[in-house]
Amino acid sequence: MMLAACSVWLLLVCLVLYSRLKVAASAPTCTNGQAGCHVLSLANLFDRVIQHSARMHGISNDLHSEFELYFLPSKNQIGRVSRNCHTSTILTPNGKENAQRMAREELTEVILKLLVAWGDPLWHFHQSLAHNHEFSNFSSNKSLEMSDMVHELRKGVQKVIEKMKMLGIIGNSLGGLGSSESLLAPVSAEWRLMKDYDLLYCFRRDSSKIQNYLKILKCRIVPEHGC
């Protein structure tokens, strides 16, 4: 009797897991031309990307708070921060009206530029944290996670762009994946001069920008959910 009940329960568990796996596997992101795969809607893509960016911003915020405890910047440094962010050259809207006035393509491009600009610096930041024994493993892991997330988010945003292009929402004025070098070129290599704290400060701000811009985009393009 007990044996039968146990076996039945196990079977049920297996079925559930399998069904879950099926569900997870049933929604891969499809490349162009692939047939038979479940296509995600743009709203879903946006949601995923926004969630991702939110998570990234959260990590950057945590790291910044942590660094603020250890490295209280002098008041003189406050003024210097803006000059030291290597992404300051990228023109970003600083208000709601400005952002709403911006075209979708511009906004998308800004996001992409930001993401691209932060790829390498974060990686190097992680490297410096890992090698520097002053910092805890927690910080090092966070920096690594942050670095990875930037890369992932960039890919995701690119997919969104492709989707939007496919749907005809945005034109083809945006450069594709290959245009990352073009985006990087105007960005100076000043980031190598930045200190850790300033870097974190700048990234914290930029990640919030990315998140916000993505939300604005989403609510402008696919406003049905959560806007």
Place this chain on the structure above:
Amino acid sequence: MMKNDGGVRVFWLLLLFLLYTRGKSFSVPGKPTLTRCRSPEKETFTCWWEPGSDGGLPTTYKLYYRKEGSEKEYQCTDYHTGGKNSCFFNKNDTSIWVNYNITVVATNALGQALSDPLNIDVYFIVEPNPPENLNVTIQNDKGWPFLRASWDPPTKADTRSGWITLIYELRIKLEEEDEWEIHHVGQQKVFNIFGLQSGGTYVIQIRCKPDHGFWSEWSDDVQVVVPNYFPNKRSAWVLLMVFSGMVFLILSWLLHLNSRNLKHCILPPVPGPKIKGFDQKLHKSGKSVDAFKSLEVPDFPHHTFSKSEDFLVEYIEVYVPEEQELMLEKSNNLHNGCLKSESSVSDCDSGRGSCDSHTLLLDKSGHQTNTQDSQTDEQKHGEALQGENLAYTHQDMVSPDMSAGRVKTWPSVFSPLPQNRSTVDQTSSIEIAKQHCLSDSLLPSDFLTPYHSPPGHCTREHLGSNYWEFDFGNKQPHLTQPQTEACHQIQAHSEININTGVKAEPAAHKFPTPRSNEYVEVQRINEEDSVVLRPVASNYDKLFEMQQGEDYSRVKGVDSDNVLLLLQKEAMEEEMNMCPCEQLTDTTGAHYTRFARSPEKPTACTHPTPQPLEERVVNGYVDTATMFTMPPY
């Protein structure tokens, strides 16, 4: 401008003078402090400061700020919107993701005071207004009500465009309570609340927060009353009481059913004393006879005889020594029906002389007389002379009535018959005090006392046969007097009986024992150390069930360890083989039965003979086979 400055200075000097004359002191203003800056919708923001001491002079405050990336100093333009000591930054002046450096300057006549600068990023100082339009309704879910709260985001916060993303938080409590129950709602604007108290009044509030910012204030209270969905609280109590009462009844009933078991578990009964075979109930009912019935050892004494009468010893001849014999002969008196107990002689009290075997045994050696009779009269009456053990016999064989009857007719045995006088004389050598030994164990005293008390007074008499060898009529004058009456009575009674008994036995002269005879008298002990027994002619047919064909055995002798050796010619088939017994076959062909005095021997005995013998040890009754060639009857 210059004039103004000069005028202002004069003014200040005068003021100072005035103040001096008044005795007050003035000073530069204290340093103001920027307390906080807040943005309600991430589009505008307001900063507040705390002024320091004014120094006694009117102080003005000004706010200056710089933006990130430019050195230009801006001044606050709106000091009123935010209230006192505030500065409101409008949309044009507000830039998100831009670092502001704000300073407040307090100025009075004597000097200035600068506050510490404050760096803010508007993105991170957002504190929205509380949500608006909180609406709580009561919904029904299959009879169970629940609350549905809905609200709107604050007006100023632009969530529609995605500029701000708000998350909400709801709290609820009963009106009379103090502690709130907080629910995290998320981004949705609707929330359901379950698990409500019937008839309770609830208070609900809500607030919101942007992704990275500060919580808003709680909204205004919204009260809601939950209807009574429990039909009646009282009825619920009634139901509960009824249910518990039923449960209680069932439990008590179960307890009652198992009360005995429980009692045994909790209070085990104390075992009382038990006597095996003893029936308490019978004892209580008063029938002591029955009660003690079970106490009897079944095989004690030997149960072998079915004819209990066979083993009833009515009397035993007791050897009387010669001098006494003579005495007795002389004093023979027919009219004196007194029984003389001879050797108990030494004491004529009851109970001893009758079956007292030791007297007989003692005199065996010197006993010669009555050989004639003894030889002719040798019967197979077996009689075990175990006088001491009178009282043990089987009660079932002898009913009390019978024994009583026997007792009554007892003395008839001793009533003298004239015709037998001669024989008596012949056998006068043996003076035998015959006494009936009744096997009635129950009434030993009953039958003994009336008849043994005057032991020597009843005359023995023959019963019309030549067997009787008692000293009849011998009376002892000295003894007769007090008991004359009794003796006469007895005598008379016995005469009658004897007569009847005589009539009953036409062939009484026959040598062998009369049919109904089951009593044996010990005649003597001859030279061979054997007890010669003679049957007593019995008139007691009606009283005793006498069986035919009884066999009596002759006591051959007594061996060393007090064992009576009986000679058994024909052993009657008896039902029960009572032990102790060992049958030894005699070379002569007769069967000897050897029985011991003490009946405690084990019952496992072998009976090779087909005719086992039942013997009763204690009473001296032995049912033996006829020794001589007697015609079987």
